[in-house]
Amino acid sequence: MTAFTDGLMTDRSVFVAGGTSGINLGIAKRFAQLGAKVAVAGRNPEKAKAAAEAIGEGALGLSTDVRDYDATRAAMEQAADAFGPLDVVVSGAAGNFLAPALGMSANAFKTVVDIDLIGTFNVFRGCYDLLRRPGASLIAITAGQAVNATPMQAHACAAKAGINQLIRVLAMEWGPDVRVNGISPGPISGTEGMARLAPDDSTREAHYARIPLKRWGEIAEVAEAAVFLSSDSAAYISGTILDVDGGSQLGDATRNSPAKGLA
Ligand code: NAP
Ligand code: COA
Numbered sequence: 001m002t003a004f005t006d007g008l009m010t011d012r013s014v015f016v017a018g019g020t021s022g023i024n025l026g027i028a029k030r031f032a033q034l035g036a037k038v039a040v041a042g043r044n045p046e047k048a049k050a051a052a053e054a055i056g057e058g059a060l061g062l063s064t065d066v067r068d069y070d071a072t073r074a075a076m077e078q079a080a081d082a083f084g085p086l087d088v089v090v091s092g093a094a095g096n097f098l099a100p101a102l103g104m105s106a107n108a109f110k111t112v113v114d115i116d117l118i119g120t121f122n123v124f125r126g127c128y129d130l131l132r133r134p135g136a137s138l139i140a141i142t143a144g145q146a147v148n149a150t151p152m153q154a155h156a157c158a159a160k161a162g163i164n165q166l167i168r169v170l171a172m173e174w175g176p177d178v179r180v181n182g183i184s185p186g187p188i189s190g191t192e193g194m195a196r197l198a199p200d201d202s203t204r205e206a207h208y209a210r211i212p213l214k215r216w217g218e219i220a221e222v223a224e225a226a227v228f229l230s231s232d233s234a235a236y237i238s239g240t241i242l243d244v245d246g247g248s249q250l251g252d253a254t255r256n257s258p259a260k261g262l263a
Contacts, residue, residue, distance in 0.1 A: 004227055010035030012230075013083030013132075015076055017041050017066055017123045018093030020051040022191045024141065026219035027090055027226045029055050034227060039079035041072070042093065066093045066119030073126035085132035088230045091123040092141035094156075096196055101154040112155035117162040124170055124180070133177035137230035140167050142182045142241060144248055164241055171239030179238040181229045186245025189216045209254050212247030 009031050019028040019040030032038045032055045039060035040051050052061030060082060064075040080086055095115040099108065120140050127138075145153050146160035164182060171180040187194050187207055194216070198204045208214055225244045228234055243249045 002224060004034060004224070004231070006034065008034045008227070008231060009088075012036045012087035013079065013085065014038045014088040014090070014230075015041070015079045015086050015127065016090040016092060017064075017072065017119070018141075019090065020044065020047045020061065022193065023185060023188055023219050023222050024090060024092035025051050025054070027092070027223045028059075030220070030223035030227055031088065031230075032056050032059060036088070037083040039075075039083070041066075041075045066091075066122055067114045069122045069126060072119075072122050076123075076127045076130055080130040086127055086130050086136060087132050088137045088139070088226075089123060089127045089131070090139045090141065090226060091120040093119050093123075094141070094143075094159075094193070096153075096156050096193060098152040098197060099155075100152055104155060109155045109158075113159045113162070116156065116159035117166070120163050120166060124166070128174070128178075131178060136178045137234075138170070138178060138180045139226055139229055140180075140182045142167070142184045144184055144186065144243075144245060146184065146241075147249065167241065168239050175238060179229075179234070181234075181237060181239065182241035183222060183225050183229070184241050184243045184245060184249070185217060185222045186211065186243070186248040187216045188219055188222060190219065210248070210252045211245075212250060212253045214253075215246065217244060217246060 014031045014036045016024050016028040018024045020042035028038050028040045041062040041064045042048050043065050045063040048061035048063050052059040062075040064071045066072050095112050140163050142163045143160045145157040146164045167182045222244050
């Protein structure tokens, strides 16, 4: 299923914030398979260590909370010291839970905005002078909530919408030297995110029906998009948000059935 050949990322150094599980760990593993030197970071040091072992020899598992600018900067410095200037930085740390706005304290709302949006600013602002310039690729992991208002997701909608604009502004400000893009995954199988957002069979089945491709995505499919955006094939792509979502952004595919009947 891949168009990429072994060695495509040889000698590139990659830092994945929130890369210790799920989609982001899948991205980190894929870069390592293609020859990159990879560091992942999350809050839990044991989880980070296990992730590095799963990625393979030479990978670094670092501990930071992306809400803490200095600690996050220190983790990225550690990666750059070990591997050289950073070619790829992925900002994917996130927190989420289902709750109506009236069921969220101010701190609950702020917590998700702090991790997702402020965390992405901290990662990107903190890495700038550690990047290989020109040539570096920054990727923020956003979500459909950025553009689709979603009940029970006020915090994530606000945070991811902010990330989408941050991507665009940084792509403009840093354009000559650095490309800045986003990936917006749809529902991805086997992830913590979907365990939280679609916890039961009936919610999952309703999700499948609404997606034009009628299935959830795979972690590997998101990882391929991250490799593409960081490859020389994407050298003229900046400020874009690539939906890897089976067409979910187009709307509810169950509403297409009358039109399909006319075909
Ligand atoms: P996940 O497995 O829970 O991954 C989250 C990662 O972020 C973990 O490595 C976690 O490690 C780390 N993290 C959380 N809070 C952090 C903090 N404050 N500082 C540093 N690291 C932190 O989640 P996932 O479901 O794979 O989602 C990954 C990304 O994809 C997120 O940005 C999410 O919004 C996005 N996304 C997911 C889906 C989906 O279907 N799952 C769909 C659309 C978008 P620690 O807990 O050790 O910190
Ligand atoms: N409903 C309403 N409020 C909730 C909640 C829920 N399900 N879960 C947490 N909160 C509130 C807490 O009560 C707290 O508010 P308070 O201080 O007013 O009581 C606030 O959110 C922060 O919770 P806390 O547990 O202290 O935050 P944390 O920084 O330790 O953890 C979370 C952050 C809450 C986002 C946690 O779920 C997490 O670590 N998630 C990472 C993994 C993840 O979400 N993966 C999916 C990515 S899409």
